[in-house]
Amino acid sequence: MKTKIYMDHAATTPVRQEVLAEMLPYFTEHYGNASGIYVVAKESKKALEHARAQVAEAIHAKPTEIYFTAGGSESDNMALRGVAEAMQQKGNHIITTKIEHHAILHTCEYLEKHGFAVTYLDVDENGKIRMEDLKAAIRPETILISVMFANNEIGTIQPIAEIGKLAKEKGIVFHTDAVQAMGHVPIDVEQMQIDLLSISGHKLGAPKGIGAIYIRTGIKVCPLIFGGAQEKKMRAGTENIPGIVGLGKAVELAVAEMPEVTPRLEKMRDRLIHGILDTIPYSKLNGHPTDRLPGNCNISFEFIEGESMLLLLDAAGIAASSGSACTSGSLDPSHVLLAIGLPHEKAHGSLRLTLDWDNTDAEIDEVLQKLPPIVQRLREMSPLYEEIMKQQN
Amino acid sequence: MTEYSEKVMDHFMNPRNVGEIADASGVGTVGNAKCGDIMKVYLQIENGVIVDAKFRTFGCGAAVATSSMATELVKGKTVQDALQVTNKAVMEALDGLPPVKVHCSCLAEEALHAALWDYAEKNNIKIDGLKKPVNDIEALHHHEEV
Numbered sequence: 001m002k003t004k005i006y007m008d009h010a011a012t013t014p015v016r017q018e019v020l021a022e023m024l025p026y027f028t029e030h031y032g033n034a035s036g037i038y039v040v041a042k043e044s045k046k047a048l049e050h051a052r053a054q055v056a057e058a059i060h061a062k063p064t065e066i067y068f069t070a071g072g073s074e075s076d077n078m079a080l081r082g083v084a085e086a087m088q089q090k091g092n093h094i095i096t097t098k099i100e101h102h103a104i105l106h107t108c109e110y111l112e113k114h115g116f117a118v119t120y121l122d123v124d125e126n127g128k129i130r131m132e133d134l135k136a137a138i139r140p141e142t143i144l145i146s147v148m149f150a151n152n153e154i155g156t157i158q159p160i161a162e163i164g165k166l167a168k169e170k171g172i173v174f175h176t177d178a179v180q181a182m183g184h185v186p187i188d189v190e191q192m193q194i195d196l197l198s199i200s201g202h203k204l205g206a207p208k209g210i211g212a213i214y215i216r217t218g219i220k221v222c223p224l225i226f227g228g229a230q231e232k233k234m235r236a237g238t239e240n241i242p243g244i245v246g247l248g249k250a251v252e253l254a255v256a257e258m259p260e261v262t263p264r265l266e267k268m269r270d271r272l273i274h275g276i277l278d279t280i281p282y283s284k285l286n287g288h289p290t291d292r293l294p295g296n297c298n299i300s301f302e303f304i305e306g307e308s309m310l311l312l313l314d315a316a317g318i319a320a321s322s323g324s325a326c327t328s329g330s331l332d333p334s335h336v337l338l339a340i341g342l343p344h345e346k347a348h349g350s351l352r353l354t355l356d357w358d359n360t361d362a363e364i365d366e367v368l369q370k371l372p373p374i375v376q377r378l379r380e381m382s383p384l385y386e387e388i389m390k391q392q393n
Numbered sequence: 394m395t396e397y398s399e400k401v402m403d404h405f406m407n408p409r410n411v412g413e414i415a416d417a418s419g420v421g422t423v424g425n426a427k428c429g430d431i432m433k434v435y436l437q438i439e440n441g442v443i444v445d446a447k448f449r450t451f452g453c454g455a456a457v458a459t460s461s462m463a464t465e466l467v468k469g470k471t472v473q474d475a476l477q478v479t480n481k482a483v484m485e486a487l488d489g490l491p492p493v494k495v496h497c498s499c500l501a502e503e504a505l506h507a508a509l510w511d512y513a514e515k516n517n518i519k520i521d522g523l524k525k526p527v528n529d530i531e532a533l534h535h536h537e538e539v
Contacts, residue, residue, distance in 0.1 A: 305429050307453035311405060324453070325429045333429065345426035381411050381457065383433040383449040384426060 004317035005363045009203070009295060010152050010180060010354035011321055015246065016205035022249040023207070026242040034239050035230070044241045051248025058255040059178075059197065060188040061214050067231045068244050071211035072179035072200030074224070076103035078213055078235075079175040079196045082221035083144045084111050087173070091141030097121045097129055098339040099156075100148050104177055105335075121147075126288040127156030127340050134166065144173045149181035149197075153323055153336040153352060154287030155296025157185060164193030173219055179203055179211075183254025184262070184293055195219050199251070201243065205357070206250035210243030261357050265294035268355055268364050272297045275368040280375050282388075286337060286350060295355035298323075300337075300346040303385040304378040309351055312374045318367060323350040345384075397454055398488035404458035409465050412447045419515065421507025421526065424500050430456045432504040434464065438512055443467050443475055448504070455494035456501075462486050463501035472509055476522050478502070503527065 006014075015023075032041035034048050049063065056063040069075045084094065096108055098120045108118045119137045121129045129147060145167050150157045160176055167174035175196035178187060183204035189197060196219065201210035215221055215234075227236035254261075277283055282302035301309070306322025313320050323334030325348060332338075333347035342350075353367065379385040397405070418438035424431040430452035437445035446464035450457050463483045467475045480498035484490050490498060507526035513519060 303451065305452050305456070308405070308457060311402075311454045315406060344428070348426070348429040381408065381449055382451040383422065383431050384451050386413070386433075386449055 002317065003314070003319045005359075005366060006319045007353040007355060007359065007363070007367065008319045008321050009356035009359075010155075010293075010352065012202045012208065013205050013356055014358070015202075015207050016250060016253065016357075018253060019205055019207075019246045019249045023242040023246040026245050030241070034241060035228075044239070047241055047245050048239055051244045054248035054252045055199065055212050056214075058182075058187070058251045059214060060190050062217065065214050065217055067213050067215060067234050068239060068247070069211045069213055069235055070209055070240070072101075072177070072198050072203070073103040073211075075198035075200070075211050075213040076101065076177055076179075077107050078221065078224045079198060080104065080107045080111065080144070080146060081224060083173050083175065083196070083219070084116055085222040086220035087143040088115075091139075091143040092116045093119070093139050093142040094144045094146065095119045095121065095134065095137045095142060096146045097123060097148065099123050099127060099151055099153075099336045100146070101152055101177055101179065104146055104148070117141075123156075123339050125341050126291075127151055127154045127286075127336070128288060128291070129158060129163075131159065131162055131166070134163065138170055138172065142170070142172050144175060146175040146177070149176045149178040149187070150185065150293050151287070151336060152180045153334055154298045154340065155180075155293035155354075156288040157181070157291045157293065160194065161192045167195070168193045180293060183251060183258070184265075184295065186258065189214060189216070196221070199247075201247040201250060204250050204254045206246040207243055210240055210247045212247060257357070262294045265355055265357075265359075268359060268361060269295055269297055271361075272353060272355075272364050272367065273299070275364070276371060279368070279372050283375075284346070286340065286342065293354075295359075297353040297355070299351055300342060301349045301351065301375050302346060303382045303388065304349050304375060306348055306350055308378050309349075309374060312377065313371070316370045316374070318370065321352045321354075323352065324348040396491060397458070398490075400462075400486070400488045401455065401458040401490065404461040404487065405454045408457055408461040410447050410461060410468075411449065413449065414445060414447050417447075417508075419508040419510070419512025421504050421509070421511055423503045423507055423526065424452070426451065429453065430497060430500055432456065432460055432500050434460070434504040434508040436467070436505075436508045436512060438472060441471050441473075443470055443472065452497065452500075453494070455490050455497040458487055459483050459490075459498045459501040460504070463505055467505060472512070472520050473522075475505065475509060476520070478505060 030043035032044045034044040052063045179200040195216045197214040199212040202208040286298040306324030323337045337347035414435040417435040419436040422433040435447040448460040450460040466478045480502040
């Protein structure tokens with residue numbers, strides 16, 4: 001069966017029609033290398049700077065503080081490795097959290113092998129860091145704090161402005177991975193005192209393979225990729241103009257539409273969450289009940305395993321994801337679900353449904369109708385459920 | 394997500410032999426919830442022949458499909474012949490499994506062996522070639538990097 005209902009927007013989104021339309025001329029008509037001095041190159045250069053201004057405006061930054069990359073992972077790598085290398089004379093300590101994306105965690109592991117020390121902060125049962133933990137983790141040699149804006153799995157939004165304020169007071173560089181937050185929650189790098197911020201295009205209606213990093217003026221970052229003078233020598237390689245145009249347009253649209261889209265998403269999300277929790281026993285919401293991304297619903301179902309649920313949902317035309325081991329390609333369930341204190345068996349039975357602008361109320365109704373029998377069917381097959389039922393009788 | 398063969402999907406979408414057998418001749422449970430796979434197999438054995446087999450499984454698509462196929466394969470076999478239903482045989486009957494899912498087929502073999510062991514113990518008989526099953530199959534496989 002074809003996917004009819006797509007609820008995995010935290011994994012990726014379709015490219016928006018308006019975005020694609022803006023991009024298309026830059027493949028064939030305005031194909032020039034932005035470094036050239038002829039007319040066709042000037043169109044590319046103009047588009048590049050227009051997109052830079054669009055992204056800057058969306059987060060209240062200056063256009064000169066925006067650098068385009070090939071995506072969120074590159075931006076995260078660049079922020080961590082770039083700051084670590086540029087500031088290693090000052091110190092070798094980095095603070096992050098246990099629930100970061102692997103683009104952060106694996107980069108931290110790499111840095112640990114190269115002379116840096118990393119503190120991984122715990123989170124509470126809702127997935128929030130505790131400010132007192134962060135304060136206690138700061139050392140004289142701390143050079144960087146990297147805390148994600150909003151979590152990709154459970155949607156929990158961190159107290160970014162508070163972290164920014166503390167980092168500023170202590171003179172520590174503050175990076176946030178805003179890949180999931182961008183275009184979904186308001187971001188103001190000035191008010192929130194953010195020094196570096198990672199953005200990805202394909203999470204908000206732009207194509208895959210394009211991203212950006214905001215670097216506050218005055219923050220020292222070493223580049224990752226050498227070979228040309230593009231992006232003020234901070235990121236070599238001929239600019240991906242169509243992608244950049246798409247990212248600029250998608251960011252502009254998402255931010256402009258936020259006042260209308262966010263309340264609609266939150267309403268659908270809450271109907272989905274409560275609809276599931278009210279009809280399916282032994283289910284539990286993962287993540288913060290209110291400080292969460294407007295489109296994120298993450299629920300654990302006891303006695304069943306996530307991949308089985310996804311296969312049955314897929315057969316019913318619904319695309320979703322899970323934090324079970326079988327979907328992670330390893331034998332351990334999601335590190336995020338374990339970090340919020342879920343036992344392995346409940347983490348295996350998690351289901352993530354992530355909504356965005358193209359989801360409808362009718363789709364929520366359909367999921368609420370189709371999910372309960374799927375959970376029940378797997379429970380009927382589960383020896384764990386059988387035990388619970390026998391205990392109750 | 395992993396790509397499954399059509400046979401795996403068929404046995405996952407339409408699992409054979411789900412359920413339990415009251416007063417079964419042998420029951421075996423292996424795996425643990427921590428690792429995300431538990432298989433419970435019930436065997437009804439008459440005159441040394443497996444006349445019925447049922448299962449309940451907590452696990453991924455491959456775990457359900459291998460449970461279904463393994464119970465299908467042992468039905469009608471003597472307890473001795475049932476030992477030939479190895480993880481390899483179950484996998485082959487399913488047209489293969491993705492490499493990360495191979496441990497699920499081990500779970501099916503172990504669950505069968507555990508049920509046969511239970512039957513042998515209850516009836517005070519010895520089945521040639523059957524070893525005492527490990528209670529926690531995952532302890533064997535959990536640290537394999539995949």
